[in-house]
Amino acid sequence: MTHVTTHILDATAGTPASGVEVSLRDATGTALASGRTDADGRLALGPDALEPGDYALTFATGAHFAAQGTAAFHPSVTVAFTVADRPHYHVPLLLSPFAYTTYRGS
Structure with missing residues (x-):
């Protein structure tokens, strides 16, 4: 398992956000890594282990909503987080055109 995973849910559509570019x-x-979310809105990124320190995931949210013809306030969302000594970090994103929520997942 890679060290960092994410899952994006489009709260407006009530579906996973597939095809979103994440770095x-x-x-x-x-x-360090980049990719696109799969059909379930999930993506695994990065090397098998990250050194302790600060990192950031950037989600191309504006492109996601533009592809749907939906105006959005955030052209991208960057979530900064600190790696300590956990074996795995899950950083989910609950997304709408004008707001987002994130948390440390399990």
């Missing part, structure tokens, strides 16, 4: 960067801004 993982370290604290210096260096890109």
Whole structure:
């Protein structure tokens, strides 16, 4: 299992947000991994392990809503988080055109 996973749910449509581009960067801004969510809105990113420190996931939310013909307030969402010593980090995103929520998943 990779060290970081995500799951995006489109709260407006009530469905997973598939095909959303997501990138993982370290604290210096260096890109570590990127990919697109699958049909269930899920994506695994990154190496098998990350060193302790700060990281960020950036979700291309504007492109997701533009493809649906929906105006959106956030062209992207960046979620910064700290890796300590857990073996796995799950960072879900609940998304709407004008708001989002995230949390440390399990």
